[in-house]
Amino acid sequence: MTGTDSHRGRRIVVAFVLMLGFAVVIFRLFTLQVLQAAELTVKAERQHRKAVTVEGERGTIYDRHGKVLAINVDVPSVFGVPSSLENPSGVARDLARVLHVRADEIEKKLKQERSFVWIARKLDPEQGRRLEGMSLEGIGTVMEGRRFYPKGPLLSHVLGFAGMDGQGLEGIERRYEPYLRGEKQIVVLQRDALGRTVFPKGLDEQGPAAGHSVMLTIDEVIQYMAEKELEEAVTATGAKGGVVVVMEPRTGAILAMAVNPRFDPNAVRAISADRWRNRALTDAYEPGSTMKVFVAAAALEEKVMTPGTLVYVENGQMVVANTVIHDHEKAGWMTFAQVIQRSSNIGSVKTAMALGEDRVYRYLRAFGFGERTEIDLPGEGAGLVKEPQDWGSRSLSSIAIGQEIGVSAVQLATALSAVANGGWLMKPYIVSEVRDAKGRVVMQAGPQVRRRPVSPETALTLTGILEGVVAHGTGSKAAVPGYRVAGKTGTAQKIDPQTGAYSASLFVGSFVGFVPAEDPRMAIVVVIDEPQTEAWGGVVAAPVFQRIAEQALPYLGVSPHQPIKLAMNATGGVLQRP
Amino acid sequence: MRTLATLAVMALLLLYVWERVDIVRAGYHIERLKSKKVLLQRERDELRVKVSTLTAPERIARAATEKLGMIPPQQGQVILVKVEPETPDSDRLADPEVRLAKSHGPGRTP
Structure with missing residues (x-):
């Protein structure tokens, strides 16, 4: 065999081996690409693609000046994979230091025979950063939206709160849930071998839309003033609680709505449902003498009375349907204006009698009692005004002095605003605007007139009478120096739940008023429930009105009715005080 | 002439491959930027919460009266x-x- 033959033989062998190799590869390719193509394509798709449900951020709630009252922030939730843990006790100890939870509780979770356990959900961002720094084996974090109420208990009864899964459960959060909730979207991600997202499917692909932002009519500062003064009054009088509603009479916009006791919506799990009820609109109470305002409005409108009409008030005692009605002072004759200013029960009963059942009922309904104000908050009650056919022999006289009738604080504020604004009954509202994530207005609310229960002349005359209540009547403690205040006190006995009769020790003290009387900017209702000290509305509630008005009027830039006039030079310096 | 055509075809193929690689690279870059955006948005939201908490009237009133000795x-x-x-x-x-x-x-x- 020559050398040439030997080389040729080797080439053939190499060529054969190579061809065999190629044949194997081609066969394998054929198998993968043709025979198993469909099956493997599905498998690859499953591995490369991941469908995740993404939810847009819940909308923010602002006050009328754009101050944030409720906002969503992504915070970490911690989970464990017990099957991949070698030393659960050590990991539990490390976690306990950050989470402030007992180590044995965490260890118990980590020793379960499961592939996934939640250890703690919706932590503070700082805790999440510390956990990330520790990078513990078998422990992971995912981000979830958590609702924050940065002002704590401020406005809690109005804002309500959202649940663990971000759904609105109370207050604005519940009522405006369809607007606030972010859009849910299923997004398919392409991942590489390391699990990283490779490439967005399309550059113009949009994420899920965030929830809309809600702008309230509430003024954070006036809200604070109302809550602070209410809290102080409730504490000072040892009362069970209290309510303050501040409304713009011309528009029906709510400036403040305070309920005491308060709660912190950031920590609602420890609080009973009774505590977070917005009693300004859910609870009806017998208003007592504040109801005389509306009986008086009816009498003036129907020309049954004028401010100067003389009324004989029976020296402080009168029998109606076998029941003795008392006045807190003995008097003979007084003018109709004095009946209101000195809060004579007998004078009011006689006024109601002069009007008759039908007219009293008609005006009470016209002022919105016995029906919902339709304020945009959940849980509003309609109060209680019985139909005249259901009235007993004492009902007319009882209603004239604010008994046998149930009203809510928001109903009172709305009715009082009708007296303040010249006779228009407005629909109260608390959300002024809803905007989408791009800032476009989606919904806008404004003043809405429901009806006109009395004429402007009646409203003006009544305002004058109510100014007298504060100037020289039972509401003197509501006087705000420099401003004209109109208002009315109320002291109502509560029904004793055990006897079913009026209690001699349980009272509701209230004051309703508006200021400045000549151009009202605020109608304020103050209700103090079961004060343990003196119960008179003029003593427990009127000072709360006074302190709120005294602070809020300068804040709103409202000038006193007798301004001090200064002459100023060109640079703004004061030259003289006349 | 044939060589030129071959070179042109190869250049086109290389251009195509380069483009695909660049798209993938840009995809990774976009994803990194998206993650960064999410982190910045989260930081912004945390700061908004902080600002809102610090400007609460209740807190300011407490600081004014207790820390600074101011009175209404x-x-x-x-x-x-x-x-x-x-x-x-x-x-x-x-x-x-x-x-x-x-x-x-x-x-x-x-």
Whole structure:
């Protein structure tokens, strides 16, 4: 065999081996690409693609000046994979230091025979950063939206709160849930071998839309003033609680709505449902003498009375349907204006009698009692005004002095605003605007007139009478120096739940008023429930009105009715005080 | 001529491959930027919560009274005035409203 033959033989062998190799590869390719193509394509798709449900951020709630009252922030939730843990006790100890939870509780979770356990959900961002720094084996974090109420208990009864899964459960959060909730979207991600997202499917692909932002009519500062003064009054009088509603009479916009006791919506799990009820609109109470305002409005409108009409008030005692009605002072004759200013029960009963059942009922309904104000908050009650056919022999006289009738604080504020604004009954509202994530207005609310229960002349005359209540009547403690205040006190006995009769020790003290009387900017209702000290509305509630008005009027830039006039030079310096 | 055509085809193929690789690279870059955006948005939201918490009227009032020893103005210490300019053109100007805080409290010089 020559050398040439030997080389040729080797080439053939190499060529054969190579061809065999190629044949194997081609066969394998054929198998993968043709025979198993469909099956493997599905498998690859499953591995490369991941469908995740993404939810847009819940909308923010602002006050009328754009101050944030409720906002969503992504915070970490911690989970464990017990099957991949070698030393659960050590990991539990490390976690306990950050989470402030007992180590044995965490260890118990980590020793379960499961592939996934939640250890703690919706932590503070700082805790999440510390956990990330520790990078513990078998422990992971995912981000979830958590609702924050940065002002704590401020406005809690109005804002309500959202649940663990971000759904609105109370207050604005519940009522405006369809607007606030972010859009849910299923997004398919392409991942590489390391699990990283490779490439967005399309550059113009949009994420899920965030929830809309809600702008309230509430003024954070006036809200604070109302809550602070209410809290102080409730504490000072040892009362069970209290309510303050501040409304713009011309528009029906709510400036403040305070309920005491308060709660912190950031920590609602420890609080009973009774505590977070917005009693300004859910609870009806017998208003007592504040109801005389509306009986008086009816009498003036129907020309049954004028401010100067003389009324004989029976020296402080009168029998109606076998029941003795008392006045807190003995008097003979007084003018109709004095009946209101000195809060004579007998004078009011006689006024109601002069009007008759039908007219009293008609005006009470016209002022919105016995029906919902339709304020945009959940849980509003309609109060209680019985139909005249259901009235007993004492009902007319009882209603004239604010008994046998149930009203809510928001109903009172709305009715009082009708007296303040010249006779228009407005629909109260608390959300002024809803905007989408791009800032476009989606919904806008404004003043809405429901009806006109009395004429402007009646409203003006009544305002004058109510100014007298504060100037020289039972509401003197509501006087705000420099401003004209109109208002009315109320002291109502509560029904004793055990006897079913009026209690001699349980009272509701209230004051309703508006200021400045000549151009009202605020109608304020103050209700103090079961004060343990003196119960008179003029003593427990009127000072709360006074302190709120005294602070809020300068804040709103409202000038006193007798301004001090200064002459100023060109640079703004004061030259003289006349 | 054939060589040129071959080179052109190869250049086109390389261009295509380069483009695909670049798209993938840009995809990773976009994803990194998206993650960064999410982190910045999260930081922004946390800061908004912080600002909102720190500017709460309750907190400011507490800091003013407890830390700085301030007290609410007493009756007569805040005077609201309507200012009327004394120039002859005054009627053409808007009616400005200013607030002056002035101390008339005991022990203080007015």
